[in-house]
Amino acid sequence: MVYDTALALTDPATLDDDRLLPTGALMNGEVTAGCWLDADRLVLATGAEGWSDGEESALPPRHLGVWSVSEGRWLHRNPIADAEPGILLLPRGDHVISLLGHPRLLDTATGRVVAEWPEVGVPVKATCFGASHVPSPVAALHSDGTRLAIAQTESIALITLT
Template sequence: MRTERIFIPTRSAPDSLCWCGDTLVDWVAGGRSYALDGRITESSVLYSYRFDSAVMSQDGQYAVLYEKLGTKGLLLHRGRVLRELNRSFYHADTYEYPVALVTLPSGRTLLAHCPEEYCELELEDAETGERLTRRDSESPDFFHSRLQFSRDGRYLLSAGWIWHPVDAAQVFDVARALEQPRSLDEPKEMELGDSFVEIHSAAFGERDTLVFECSGLEGEEIAHPDGQPKGSVGLAVYSLTERRVLSVAPLEKPAGTLMVVGGYAVGFYEHPKLFELTTGRILEQWPEFHTGCQGSSIIHHLPPSPPFALDPAGHRFAVATDKGIEVVRILTE
């Protein structure tokens, strides 16, 4: 395994970063784009609001600007405003705004967010705004956050929290949700053993796997599938189809936000670190890149993190600095 680095000089620090093919787009700055060869395409658009983050669909057609600790979002199609988005005020200044986009194999783009209640997850047609998951069932008391679709659009992950507060995660079957909207109020149960496991961050891995950083409450040790304790904080790989933990590795350092690349994961707590999933060992790290201290959806007490963009399909990530954008690609073969 080896890594490659590219530096893209910029006149000012980007406000946000999203991958669109081999280009990085700063939607908060109006859609300014940065090609990997250093070409910069300016934008004349100014959004007169305090948006500080953005997500983008895989096909590059749709983007959402939002304020991480606010209630307002803005949905764009090819840079054109489609409509404003909102979420509940309830603790909105405490945890990260829940929103994600995915383009299905059919070509339809779905928007996942919580337009009515903090605990009520909805799927919409991004283009038309049609609510596809209307239902009359009661939603469980869960603060949805850090929404993420699996690469194939099969699953939707919510890495949020429940009241005390305790970090937790829920996973939903997207096709089932479109056919049976009530299933969004019935998340897939994960078999994690008898003791309660707090899930601090999570990301989809290869095939049907979910990778997450977890800990036992009050320092309780996390159990490994072979029955042996593996420490109080671990990096776990879970099979969604087999409904079992495949491995748990102890962590020497917090992982934070995760990006999975084959048998490895990059964690972005403080600075990017490349972890081996089966052992939790740090194989490489980039301490010169500051990426903040987010280890939960609850971030009201933290200074803002510099923008960084993840591209697990391309095995690369980008980090904004004062002087430009650093791109790191991980070569696993």
């Protein structure tokens, strides 16, 4: 569920609806990750778990979608090329950084891998729940989007993003 918390403070009844992201938009896939690209666009990723209820406007399993809150529709819905995105997405312009096994830069419009760094390992955790023995990846993206730091077992990997 997505809520406007500022509005909810003045009108708590807004917590009873799904205006910002209708439930039907997600009926086919289980959301495993998400982040805001800007004040209007929300990127969501779905894992392999899913079901088909015939809702063509929903985000299917193993897809990356960009939802426009102001337009109330998907701007993009594309299959993720190689793997599930994992539980953490970091926004970088019109791309997101996905951490599952290793960092990958995904194009939000196409779902394609733009760049990847297989030499930098991160935990394989596909969803935020379950597998509690697997730690969540720890990463930090520089505010200008040029560098990514990822915690390793005994060090911090620093990736320069081009």
